[in-house]
Every structure is written in C-alpha cells, then in structure tokens.
Amino acid sequence: MLLEVSNLAVDLMGTAGAQRIVSGGTFALDEGESLGVVGESGSGKTMTALALMGLTPENARVSGSIRFEGRELTGLREEAMLALRGDRIAMIFQEPMTALNPLHRVGAQVAEPLVLHRGMTREAAFDRAVQLLDHVRLADPERAARAYPFALSGGERQRAMIAMAIGCSPRLVIADEPTTALDVTVQARILALIDGLRAESGMALMLVSHDLAVVAGHCDRVIVMYAGLIMESGPVEVVLREPKNPYTRALLEARPQPGASRGRRLRTIPGSPPIHHEIGAGCPFAGRCDLTIDICRTTPPPEVRFSADRLSRCHRAREMGSLNMRTGA
C-alpha cells in the first residue's frame, strides 16, 4: 500500500474548546490507484487532504496514523515533511485565480519545487518548467512561463497548477476540487489531462470533490464523507449502483439523472449539515435522513463491513437493499 490512513482525527482548538472536524478516518490507497473523496462543504474532506500534507491550520490537532510509503507521517519532523511535500506528495488546489502567487512569473512558480527538491538552478528549472507546461498541453508554453498569473485564463492557470504538482513525479497527487471554479468544458479537459498523466506516470490520485459525477468518471474507489465521518466507502461503480448508506443514496438522488423524464423534480436533502458542536451522541445524519429510527438519535452508527473494501456506517446498512427511501419501510 502506498498510503494507509487509520483512525485519522482532526480537532480544531478554539476558544469554545476543541471541535472534531474529522473523526475515525480509515482508508487506504494503492500505487496508481485513484480515490474519490465526496462530501458537502464542511464534511471534512478538505481537512482530511490537508492532514495528509501536514498543512492543517495552526490551531488543529491531528491524531491517528498516516502511513505513506511505509513511513508514519503524523508526528514527523517538519524538515522531513518539507522534503516530502511537493516531491513525493503534491497537491492541486481549487481556486486557480488565487492559488498562484500574483507577483511571480508562472514559470518560476512551476520551477520552484524543482529548485527545492531537485537542487536545480533557477534557470535550468525554468527551462524544465516550460517543458512541463508543454506537457500539460498549455498553448505557447514559452509565453505562459514568462507571463504573470493574471494574464492567463482560469483553465490555463489550472494547467500551470498541475504542471507545478507533477514536476517532481510525485507518487501521490491530492486534487482538492480541481475543476470546481472552471467552465464545464474546461473541467472535462482538465480531468482528462489528470487521467492521462496518471496513466503515464503511475501516480496515485486522491480526488476531493463535492460532485459525484466527477468522481464516478475518474476514480477507482470512493469514500463519502459527512460531518467529519466516512459514511461509506468502496469501489466506485458498486457504491454508486448499490449504495449501502442513506446519505450516499440521498446524494445520488439529488443529482440530475441522464435519461430521466422531463419535468421530474430533483430530490433534495432536507435541512442542512450540522454545525460540529451540534452533533449529539447519535448519527450526524439523523433527522435529515428518511430512515431515521430511535437508535439513530442516541447511538453512533456502527461500521458495517460488506467485503474487504466495502464499508458503510449506518444502523440500517444491512436493510438498505430492501428499504424505500421515501417511506422508510
């Protein structure tokens, strides 16, 4: 296994005490594999990604275990973490507008990891950056490398961001909503680019997204997060075809179905995700869930394992196949 995460928890220390943003995160990722992490905003998916990078905010406490290439990352010295970041693990961020430094040339920013991790001179790294920009199929890479971020379009900036991430041939790339801020057509091209790069380099991908469709098309496995908990995980086609968790099912029903009859109304999930301190003893989805029964409100949902890599966290997971969401019976 390239990455093995077990019992990952992130607590934010505030004036009102600690808030658990991520809890009991357990998942693994093999070489070359791609894992989708799906959830609404505030579900803890971005915090999970940042925990892997060792870049959680200063007031956050990370516990549990993160093993990457056989090495334990939690509690690792900062110098050792610095050597990993941008070299073995790279990250692509959501906002290509603000994620690039406005004052540095695009080429210099793409070159920076090469200078840091490969000991290249700035000039040599800049030349290599032009090749990388060409590799991510940016038109006129010479011009793009010399340009400042404000002169590039959103799609071009995101390509530059990807070039920056793959420069040192990382084994794991974490992409946090890489296409959310882009037009739909650009989105598809960027995702195709990421797929292509993964196929040729054998790197593993962790794709964080709120969009099930994006994950469905580009990932081998998926984990669905809600209020800091992994609600369900498994192979992507199995989870989407036969969800074993009411939250996953609600997400699936809340998106437009291809071939659905015109005029059919989309289902929405009633209510809004809980604020962390509002979560009581029971399941965080209790109340919004059609299948809520008494035990959901009082007891945390158990992890129900269906196969080696198929898991759902729900009191009624085993009944899911036969239950109708609308009536709960």
Added chain:
Amino acid sequence: MVLYALQRLAVLAATLVAASLIVFAVMSILPGNAAQTMLGSTATPEAVAALAHKLGLDQPAPVRYAHWIGGALRGDFGLSYAYGSPIGPLIASSLAVSAPLAIMAMALAAGIALAAGVYAADRRGRTGDAIVMGASQIGLAVPNFWLAILLVIVFAVSLRLAPAGGFPGWGEPMRALGALILPAVALGVVQAAVLTRVTRSAVLEALNEDFMRTARAKGVSRRSALWRHALPNALVPILTIMGLQFANLIAGAIVVENVFVLPGLGRLMLQSISNRDTLVVENGVMLTAIIVIALNFVVDLACAAIDPRLRGLAA
C-alpha cells in the same frame, strides 16, 4: 512599464501644478497682506504700500503667479527679505541638513517596522505579537519632539554622550552625522509605530492568501514562504503608506530640528515666520510639497515594479 511611468509622470506634473496653486492661493491671494505682515501692525499705510509695490504685490495675481513659477523654473526664487540674500542657496544649505535627517529617520523607521511587523504577524495572537502591538500603541501616543527632549535628557544631560544640539556642518562628516543620530532616532522610532501596524496587517492579509498554501504544498518552508511569498505581496500597501507617511515625517522633522537646534528646512521656515519673511516660507512649503509628491511618484513606480497587475498587461 514605460507607458505606466509616463502616465504617472503626467499625474505628477498635474499634482505639482495644483500644489503650487494652493500654496500661492493661501499665501498670496487670500485676504491678508504679506507687506503688512512683514512690517508689523505699527507700519504706516504708505510704508506698506511702498513695500507691496517693491515686492510686486500690487500686480494682478496671475502675473505674480507666473513671475513666481517662471523664476523658480530658472532657479531664481527671489530674495530673502530678512537676510537680503537669494533664497535658493538659503534653502539648499538647509536641505543639506534636513534631507539626510529625513532619510536616516525613514530608514530607521522602515527597518524597525518591517522587522517588528513581520515578527508580530508571524506570531499573531501570541505574547510576541501582544508586546509589539502594545509598544506600537505607546509609540503612536508619544509626540516625537517629546521623545527628542527625553533623548536629550538621557544622552546629553545625564550621560553626556552626545551634544544636546547644534550642527557642526558637513566639513566634519563624522561629527555632523553624530549630531543627526538622536534627531533621527526621535523621528524614526515614532514613525515606526505607525508603519509596524501597517506592516503587521498587510503581512497578515498576505499570509491568509491561497497562494501561501500552494507554496507550502510545494515544500517551501514556513519561514521562506513568509519572506519570499507573503512579504512581497504585503510590500505594496506598506510602501504606499510609507509614501503617505513621509509627509508626516517631514512635518515631524520641522519640530525635531527645533529641539536639536539643527539648521534645517524646518528651522529656516520657523525663523522666516518670526522674521516675517513670507517669500522664504512660501518657497519652503512648496519645496516640501514637491519632495512629498515626488516621493509618492517614486513609490508608485516601485509598487508597479513589484506588482505586475499594477502596470497593466505589459509583461
């Protein structure tokens, strides 16, 4: 960049014309007669009229303005009424004291502000931050001329380490520089209080930007991300405020020069006020305005050199 510089140059020229009009309006057109002021309230109307004629004050305002600016452009600022000598050299010799003083004070203020401001931003909410912010709050409240007097009490009166004032002239460079140290400290430390707060909030803002996380994700260390990525982005607001604050620094220099009896521009102007030497004051004020406006022009260019967005699409 060239286009941007030309554009700023046009604004600079327009600002200078506006400044000269304001100075001229306040000092030469508004009711009140310079000749009357020069001669004092006991002078006979005939004497006032005669002096006004001699100074050309009885001519129409546009003519006088043209005469003033025309002369100034040729380097002829007229004669000082009190000293009977040309004003140009008089102001030049006072600038030889004031300019180094202002530069030393600004350098000191900028040094303190950058170090303390970045330190405080890096340690936001912790003890170090609180100490810096508390110290800057006190710095904001202390009048620079009082600090100057306190420095004299400590270093000249008690410790007898430095002269209490006076200026030996640039013939003795080391002693001259020494005479400027205490004044520069008094000016610079107080100025640093404002700039430290500006630096802190500008750096804090930059630290919260998304690109800081990108830099860290690349493997850039915390410290290097702070200096290489956050500080340059904070520099534009910091420089802009420094430029605006320079006007206050010059004003402070006028007062502090007085504490240390330095023969600078401030003292020249004050003496000219008590000598009723209006023409010297007019040119001194104008020169100060020119320095402030020109410095802000330089700051604009510096900001454009730092931030490509400010100079438009030219790469």
Added chain:
Amino acid sequence: MSAGGLWRPRVSFSLWAGAILALMLLLAAAVSFVWTPYPPAAIDIPHKLASPSLAHLFGTDDLGRDVASQLLTGSRISILVGLVAVGIGLVFGIVLGLIASFSGGWIEDAVMRLSDFVFAFPALLSAIMLTSTYGPGVINAIIAIGVLYVPIIAKVTRATANGVLAREYALAARAAGRGPLSIAFDHVLPNIAPALIVQATIQFAGAILAEAALSYLGLGAQPPQASWGRMLAEAQNVLYNAPSLAIYPGAAIALSVLGLNLLGDGLRDALDPKLKARS
C-alpha cells in the same frame, strides 16, 4: 465569528483603559474651571524651579508658576483644539462625502482626487502657511488641523455611503421618490455613525498631538494661555537644571493620546465587528 449571528458588544481592555484615560482628560479640564492649586499664570520668582512637594505637587517652573495648575489648565486647549478641529472635519467632511456619494461621476472623482492631494500637506505645513500669512494663534492652528481632517472624514463617509446606497432599502427609498437629503438622514447617517465615531476619536488624538507640536513651535497657543506644548518649549530652556519639567507635560500629552487611541480601537471592536477582522 459568532455562529448564531448573535451580536454582543465586546467590552475590551482597550475600551476600558481608553475610556478611563479620556475621562481623566475631561475631568482635568472640568476641574481647572472651578479650581486649580494656584492661578496657573501666577509668577512667583522666589519659588522658581521648586521640587515637587505638598505645596507644589509637580514643583514650579523657571518663573515660579505651579506646574500642576498649568497641567490642569493646559488640558483645556487640547480639548478645545481637538473638538473644534474634529468638528470642522466632521461637518465639511460629511457634507463633501455625501455630495460625492450621491452625485457620483466626475464630482465624486474630483472630490476624491482633492482629498488624496491634501495628504501631501500635513497639518504642520498648512499651519506654517497660515501663521506666516496671518500670524500665530490657536484659531489658525485649529483651522490648519481641521482642514486636514475634511478629506479623511469625506473618504470614510463616501465609502460607507456608497455601500449603504447600494443596499435594497436605500434603493427602495429612492424608487419611492424620497429626496437625497431624507435618504441621507434616515439611512446613510445612522449607518456611517459607528465608523465616524471611531474616526473622530482617533482624529481627536491626532489633533492633540498636532496642537502640542504647533504650540511647542510657538505657532499655537500664545502666552499666557497654558498649553502642554508650550510648557515643553519652556522646560527645554532649563533642561539642565530641571529636566523633570519636561517630563510632566509630555506624559500628559502621551497619556491623553494613548487614551483616545485605545478608546477608538475599543469602540471599533464594539461598534463595528466587521472592521475588527482587518486590524
């Protein structure tokens, strides 16, 4: 930061400390009208440069005047200059800012350009211009300081007013045919009041500093008016004999300014939580 949107005024250390110091300043001025240990301008050469004692709490100066009495009376000029200068700034600044905001277009541009420009002339420089033409005095000092505040207040007013005018209720009032004046009084002024109160407090502190500098230079308060700035100038003449004379007036200025600045910061935190995030 509060999740439920509950608004609770934050009474911070700044607010408390600032309010206490500012009150002390006001109290000093108030007391000076009723009582001072000695007449502040009473010269008593035999008792000149006396050390602090029960008879003279802060000693006497080189003319034998009681320092404590002068300190008390000197607060009046600080408050007078502060009040009037800030008043000038508020009145003209609000009017100018509202005109700029309501008319927009080139008028707005012109007003704002003019404001930028005035920053090139610090209070001291305009005071030097004014006094050299019209002679020194408190009134010229006040005008010079007040004029500088007009653009500052105008900027704050315009920025806030533009924000308010873009909101639905102001748009609705405009659509209903309400005139600009009634919109300004009903909607704009109540909304800019917090920002202006904060600005006015901090500018008040600035005015005290500027007045002290001008009086120190002899361009502000004239004898026999007691003024902290002039006390410092006079103390400088006897610095080697009585350095402590230069301590008290400076400390009075610094404490007053510190108090008003803290009060301004505290008020900003309490009145305008939006602004806090930026400081």
